[in-house]
Amino acid sequence: MFRWLVLILALAVADGPAMAVNPSEVLADPLLEKRAREISKGLRCVVCQNQSIDDSDATLARDLRVLVRERLVAGDSDQDVVDYVVSRYGEFVLLKPPFKFATAVLWVGPAVIVLAALAAMAAFFRRQRRGATGGARPTALSDDERRRLDALMKDDRT
Amino acid sequence: MIAELGHFTLILALFMAVVQSSLPLIGAQRRHAAWMALAQPTAVLQFLLVAIAFLCLTHAFVTSDFSVVNVVKNSHTAKPLIYKISGVWGNHEGSLLLWVLILSIFGAAVAVFGGNLPPSLKARVLSVQAMIAVGFYLFMLLTSNPFERIHPPPFNGQGLNPLLQDPGLAFHPPMLYLGYVGFSMAFSFAIAALIEGRVDAAWARWVRPWTLAAWCFLTAGIALGSWWAYYELGWGGWWFWDPVENASFMPWLAGTALLHSATVVEKRDTLKGWTVLLAIITFSLSLLGTFLVRSGVLTSVHAFATDPARGVFILILLIIVIGGSLALFAWRGPQLTSTGLFQPISREGALLFNNLVMTTAAAAVLLGTLYPLLLDAVGGGKVSVGPPFFNAVFIPIMVPMIVAMAIGPFLNWKRGDLMPALSRLRVAFAVTVAAGLAAWSIYGDGPFLGVAALALAVWLGTGTLTELAGRVKLFRAPLDESLRRFRRMPRSAWGMTLGHLGLAIAIAGMAGAGAWTVESIQVMKPGDKVTVGGYVYAFEGAKNGKGPNYSLVHGTFQVSRNGEHVATLRPEKRVYDVSQQPTTEAAIHTTWRGDLYAVIGDPEGTDGAYVTRIYFNPLVVWMWVGTLVMVFGGALSLTDRRHRVGAPQRRTGAAAVAAGT
Numbered sequence A: 001m002f003r004w005l006v007l008i009l010a011l012a013v014a015d016g017p018a019m020a021v022n023p024s025e026v027l028a029d030p031l032l033e034k035r036a037r038e039i040s041k042g043l044r045c046v047v048c049q050n051q052s053i054d055d056s057d058a059t060l061a062r063d064l065r066v067l068v069r070e071r072l073v074a075g076d077s078d079q080d081v082v083d084y085v086v087s088r089y090g091e092f093v094l095l096k097p098p099f100k101f102a103t104a105v106l107w108v109g110p111a112v113i114v115l116a117a118l119a120a121m122a123a124f125f126r127r128q129r130r131g132a133t134g135g136a137r138p139t140a141l142s143d144d145e146r147r148r149l150d151a152l153m154k155d156d157r158t
Numbered sequence B: 001m002i003a004e005l006g007h008f009t010l011i012l013a014l015f016m017a018v019v020q021s022s023l024p025l026i027g028a029q030r031r032h033a034a035w036m037a038l039a040q041p042t043a044v045l046q047f048l049l050v051a052i053a054f055l056c057l058t059h060a061f062v063t064s065d066f067s068v069v070n071v072v073k074n075s076h077t078a079k080p081l082i083y084k085i086s087g088v089w090g091n092h093e094g095s096l097l098l099w100v101l102i103l104s105i106f107g108a109a110v111a112v113f114g115g116n117l118p119p120s121l122k123a124r125v126l127s128v129q130a131m132i133a134v135g136f137y138l139f140m141l142l143t144s145n146p147f148e149r150i151h152p153p154p155f156n157g158q159g160l161n162p163l164l165q166d167p168g169l170a171f172h173p174p175m176l177y178l179g180y181v182g183f184s185m186a187f188s189f190a191i192a193a194l195i196e197g198r199v200d201a202a203w204a205r206w207v208r209p210w211t212l213a214a215w216c217f218l219t220a221g222i223a224l225g226s227w228w229a230y231y232e233l234g235w236g237g238w239w240f241w242d243p244v245e246n247a248s249f250m251p252w253l254a255g256t257a258l259l260h261s262a263t264v265v266e267k268r269d270t271l272k273g274w275t276v277l278l279a280i281i282t283f284s285l286s287l288l289g290t291f292l293v294r295s296g297v298l299t300s301v302h303a304f305a306t307d308p309a310r311g312v313f314i315l316i317l318l319i320i321v322i323g324g325s326l327a328l329f330a331w332r333g334p335q336l337t338s339t340g341l342f343q344p345i346s347r348e349g350a351l352l353f354n355n356l357v358m359t360t361a362a363a364a365v366l367l368g369t370l371y372p373l374l375l376d377a378v379g380g381g382k383v384s385v386g387p388p389f390f391n392a393v394f395i396p397i398m399v400p401m402i403v404a405m406a407i408g409p410f411l412n413w414k415r416g417d418l419m420p421a422l423s424r425l426r427v428a429f430a431v432t433v434a435a436g437l438a439a440w441s442i443y444g445d446g447p448f449l450g451v452a453a454l455a456l457a458v459w460l461g462t463g464t465l466t467e468l469a470g471r472v473k474l475f476r477a478p479l480d481e482s483l484r485r486f487r488r489m490p491r492s493a494w495g496m497t498l499g500h501l502g503l504a505i506a507i508a509g510m511a512g513a514g515a516w517t518v519e520s521i522q523v524m525k526p527g528d529k530v531t532v533g534g535y536v537y538a539f540e541g542a543k544n545g546k547g548p549n550y551s552l553v554h555g556t557f558q559v560s561r562n563g564e565h566v567a568t569l570r571p572e573k574r575v576y577d578v579s580q581q582p583t584t585e586a587a588i589h590t591t592w593r594g595d596l597y598a599v600i601g602d603p604e605g606t607d608g609a610y611v612t613r614i615y616f617n618p619l620v621v622w623m624w625v626g627t628l629v630m631v632f633g634g635a636l637s638l639t640d641r642r643h644r645v646g647a648p649q650r651r652t653g654a655a656a657v658a659a660g661t
Helices: A002-014 A030-041 A059-073 A078-089 A101-129 A143-156 B002-030 B033-037 B039-062 B069-074 B081-086 B092-116 B119-143 B172-196 B201-232 B243-268 B272-295 B301-306 B308-335 B347-377 B387-410 B418-424 B426-442 B448-471 B479-488 B491-515 B620-638 B654-660
Strands: B518-524 B529-532 B535-546 B550-561 B564-569 B572-576 B582-585 B587-590 B594-604 B609-618
Touching: A030 A059, A030 A078, A059 A078, A101 B347, A101 B387, A143 B092, A143 B201, B002 B033, B002 B039, B002 B092, B002 B119, B033 B039, B033 B119, B039 B069, B039 B081, B039 B092, B039 B119, B069 B092, B092 B119, B092 B172, B092 B272, B119 B172, B119 B308, B172 B201, B172 B243, B172 B272, B172 B308, B201 B243, B201 B272, B201 B582, B201 B620, B243 B272, B243 B347, B272 B308, B272 B347, B347 B387, B387 B418, B387 B448, B387 B491, B418 B426, B426 B448, B448 B491, B491 B609, B491 B620, B518 B529, B529 B609, B535 B594, B535 B609, B550 B594, B550 B609, B564 B587, B564 B594, B572 B594, B582 B594, B594 B620
Parallel strands: none
Antiparallel strands: B518 B609, B529 B535, B535 B550, B550 B564, B550 B572, B572 B582, B587 B594, B594 B609
8 A cells, every 4th residue: 555655656746747727627517617626625635745636736636636527527416426536545535534433533522622621611710719729828929029029010000 | 174063063052951951950949049040151152052053054055065965955056045045944954953043042032131030930941941952952963963974975966945945935934933932931931930839920921022922923934834835836725724834823823822821820810820831732832843844744654754763752852841841730730829810701711711712723733633643653544634624623613712802802800791891892793794794795605604704804803993992982082082092002902902903804814715716727828818806817928938046937917907907917837957846936916805816837739828827816915914913913012111021120231221122
């Protein structure tokens, strides 16, 4: 698998420059083309670093763009096209990973973080209402510290 | 010789940092004044030594000394001088050297201007700074020596990646690093406070300016990177949720939270433990950001493993710094007692809500950025986490905060009242609804998210302006009274107003550019015309040319609107001599309504036809202007008298004169 990736990467780099979507690829039907663009934005160019096939110049991305359009012209629904690409390249091509066991933490994580943060905040206010803000009583400033603080504060009043 | 001198001073700097990181710390524990005082000369000497090392590397790049490996790999004689210099930090080794240089500059600044700091706190802060430095020196000297020689020297160098040969990207890394390293000061202060066992308002007054300065640089650095992507990559994108971008965005989110919680510590003597923890988190994310980008771990876990020495060192360093500081926090943090009480609905409560959202957002971005790596590392298979994921998670987290941002400044400290605050926002709310409906009627068929984001921007903008109007008693006092209040407003208050206003402007830009970009891709022959976003682009053909170290093709478009000439656009396509790598230089004509953006691609056939891409990117300039307003607000707040480093000493001597300027 890894060697295969390296090979493709080498080919992609050796290949001449080709900008992202080219005029020759664009479908005549604007509605179909619009759907193709939307689908392309969610599919990863597997030989690039975090680029969608819509943005990428790589040959493989171009092939995938053409493939997506071929399927659309053949009458596939958006989901059919994505499923087809996934069946050939694996779920790695999906920039928005599907919810399943391996990605459960990824999808549930942010919600858990939000809830944990809200709970921590609620606990903080509950503790504060009970009057204990951290246990020990604040220690008084030493004379030297008091003088320095006064010097700092005095400057503020101007 | 000069490269060896640089190598040698780097080793000396390591020893200086070892002394600085140990003796003053022991001195502070044992109340030994002379040992504590050692922190100052060592910090200054460390800075001078690194500065010499940095100059040596710069010399090697400027004179194209191809006996130095780093110069061979990243420079070429045909490169313009500015990119020879930016090549110094345009690579792994050199960027680390820049990092420690900035670290030592900041350390020396504390040593020289920190006269009003308690001696034990100052000694501990400088010691912690030096510990970070020791880690970096060891990393450089053991695994990434920028001064390594090569024999025999090649005839010429391999050149710098053409994408990096650009003014925007030449200054992007130094800006980012000023931000990352600025947060190291907040970190050092936090660790020193944990060792001392106390945090007070004076502490917060020292931490805030460093955090604010770091935040300004980081904001500018991120914007510079985004701007570069916008004009250089050639399809008008400006944010991709790329791991490299996330690496700088996470410290920004945490740093923004820190900025707000430090305000609470300073004014209300509470949230101390949390602020210390935020300082640790922010710097940890900065460190992670530095290494994520530089270690190659992002390309793949395999690339990381190809150079195990570096990878293992980075992991150990991260574990020591992050694990060690969190352990210290767990041990000493509970001793940081707070006295200021406040209700959930209050200014403190609003600032805490900001903290909640910003840290949650940072955590979500961290999760999405590292998840593919972690999953792969534990053998869970390969998964891609791209923009659709981040947009789906990040936007819902941020929306409540932007809504609250307009309300928060109206709440009183300690105990606020929501209803009066909301009633003062009546006008802002009405304007928002009107603007939302107007946007809806114009762009009803467009994405709903764009309309919603636009309304949000209007809400935040008008809410912030309402607060400003209330502060100067506009229309409620005579106009000259309002004007007087306007002029007398503290600069830190301006910082808040401009910071929030800048974000509102930037959100409007993001909404426009994100939702209503018009794109047109076609083959054009000379004389062809195409209409994009109401503008007519007439293609006049393309010519070949030659730049300093590249050959180019530049096309010419005459752009008109309703028959009137608007602009002449000359996009370029460059091929660099050394690497043969092509780059696009988009031609952009900026207006307040949007950018006219043209790119020229490959030739088609033999009759002078070219692939052209033409975009209308609405409101893009608002993003850059908004960011500038934010940075300007931060800088203005930094000049507030209270924040001026060393200001309390003003009457006592020359050091303060230097600090005040």
